Amino acid sequence: MKQKRNYLKITIGIAVLAIPLLVSAQQDSGTRNLSLQDAITMSIKHSGRLKIDEAKVEESAAALREAKDDRLPNAGVSGAYLRVNKPNVSLKTKLFGSSSDTTSGGSSSGSPSINQAIYGMANVSLPIFSGGKIRYGIQSAQFLEKAATLDAAHDRQGLILNTIDAYVNLYKAFVTVQVVKENLKQSMQRDSVLSRLEETGLLARNDLLKARLQTSNIDLEVLDAESNLKLASINMDLMLGLPEQTMLVPDPGAFNQKIALKNLEAYETTALQDRNDLQALTFREKAATAGISIARADLYPSLALTGGFIAADIPHFLTISNAVNVGIGVKYDLGSLWKAKSRITQAEARRKEVEYSEGILSDAIRLTINKDYEDYLLASRKIEVYDLAVTQAEENYRITKNKFDNNLVNTTDLLDANVLLLQSKINLAVARADMVLAYDHLLQAAGMIDSIN
Numbered sequence: 367m368k369q370k371r372n373y374l375k376i377t378i379g380i381a382v383l384a385i386p387l388l389v390s391a392q393q394d395s396g397t398r399n400l401s402l403q404d405a406i407t408m409s410i411k412h413s414g415r416l417k418i419d420e421a422k423v424e425e426s427a428a429a430l431r432e433a434k435d436d437r438l439p440n441a442g443v444s445g446a447y448l449r450v451n452k453p454n455v456s457l458k459t460k461l462f463g464s465s466s467d468t469t470s471g472g473s474s475s476g477s478p479s480i481n482q483a484i485y486g487m488a489n490v491s492l493p494i495f496s497g498g499k500i501r502y503g504i505q506s507a508q509f510l511e512k513a514a515t516l517d518a519a520h521d522r523q524g525l526i527l528n529t530i531d532a533y534v535n536l537y538k539a540f541v542t543v544q545v546v547k548e549n550l551k552q553s554m555q556r557d558s559v560l561s562r563l564e565e566t567g568l569l570a571r572n573d574l575l576k577a578r579l580q581t582s583n584i585d586l587e588v589l590d591a592e593s594n595l596k597l598a599s600i601n602m603d604l605m606l607g608l609p610e611q612t613m614l615v616p617d618p619g620a621f622n623q624k625i626a627l628k629n630l631e632a633y634e635t636t637a638l639q640d641r642n643d644l645q646a647l648t649f650r651e652k653a654a655t656a657g658i659s660i661a662r663a664d665l666y667p668s669l670a671l672t673g674g675f676i677a678a679d680i681p682h683f684l685t686i687s688n689a690v691n692v693g694i695g696v697k698y699d700l701g702s703l704w705k706a707k708s709r710i711t712q713a714e715a716r717r718k719e720v721e722y723s724e725g726i727l728s729d730a731i732r733l734t735i736n737k738d739y740e741d742y743l744l745a746s747r748k749i750e751v752y753d754l755a756v757t758q759a760e761e762n763y764r765i766t767k768n769k770f771d772n773n774l775v776n777t778t779d780l781l782d783a784n785v786l787l788l789q790s791k792i793n794l795a796v797a798r799a800d801m802v803l804a805y806d807h808l809l810q811a812a813g814m815i816d817s818i819n
Contacts, residue, residue: 408607445486449481487677536616538799541796550581622798640813661706671694675691752793
């Protein structure tokens with residue numbers, strides 16, 4: 367008996383210890399509460415697009431270092447060991463005390479025996495003047511590096527907006543499920559009351575069937591809403607790098623933020639000054655201008671300070687050591703006189719393309735800001751209308767319910783009032799989310815969306 371009690375105590379203890387583990391495992395693989403801030407942070411960490419942008423920034427930084435390295439001297443070392451046959455050497459000057467022409471390969475005692483050779487050379491060249499190629503090349507690389515950094519920042523803002531879009535869709539689906547489920551619960555309770563009335567003969571069978579039919583339709587709406595919620599959750603899971611089976615629960619507090627709307631001109635001014643993509647085009651235009659100077663540099667000669675060392679050893683014939691040379695080298699490509707013009711024209715055309723693109727983007731930014739501004743105003747007005755509609759629908763349903771209880775209206779009127787109330791609640795919840803989303807679109811268009819992160 368005592369052993370059974372001990373066994374029972376051990377079993378209960380194990381069960382008590384296992385409950386938190388089971389709950390934790392269920393939370394990890396089941397549902398997860400997700401705030402908007404957490405969603406933005408996780409999407410930024412998981413984004414492959416931003417990782418590509420980081421690689422592009424690193425590439426542009428390396429290109430800048432390469433352009434700066436062109437200011438450094440070029441150095442080269444070469445050498446060789448050669449095995450040669452017995453050459454025929456014809457000397458036209460006196461050598462080794464001989465006063466007559468000597469040809470190696472014969473039996474003359476004055477001819478050296480050569481069968482190998484060793485030589486080595488070291489050269490250093492420091493550019494002094496290259497028509498501005500190096501200086502403008504560094505400038506162009508600096509501008510392109512800044513443009514790549516701004517492109518990465520713009521993609522980051524776009525990612526934030528995409529995350530907010532997905533979060534809003536998740537919230538809409540979640541709220542729709544909650545509202546429809548609550549309405550289904552009320553509809554089932556109403557069916558129970560109507561069923562009792564039908565049993566006592568106070569309600570026609572047809573009216574009860576109408577009510578049950580509406581309950582079935584609401585049940586189908588729940589299935590559709592849950593399916594939409596699941597798809598929205600999977601989309602968010604993939605964006606955040608979470609398991610696809612994780613059901614996410616959005617935070618309703620994210621859509622109760624107070625918004626201090628500025629005037630339209632303020633957003634336009636901020637956008638034209640701070641938009642990363644517009645600034646990136648500005649730097650690309652500067653880089654294209656530097657490219658014109660690089661193309662024109664071909665019209666000038668290049669000048670470099672040179673130095674070198676030569677050593678050679680040909681046994682029985684020649685030895686060279688301590689042969690150091692220093693000088694100035696000049697190089698000029700005569701073909702650049704007629705070839706440089708086409709390269710200059712190409713560089714000028716690239717600068718014009720960037721300039722025109724900048725103007726097109728500026729106009730597009732103004733149009734987008736005006737549209738997003740109007741969308742926000744429209745969404746805010748819709749909230750006022752839907753808020754009043756909910757109040758009216760609730761009062762209409764209350765009055766209709768009282769009339770139905772007093773046999774003044776039929777079941778159809780009651781069900782219609784319930785549908786109006788359900789739709790008005792869903793419209794209000796969606797409108798609040800749309801207003802926040804419209805404001806975030808406005809911030810992104812103005813280049814200010816980072817301020818919410």
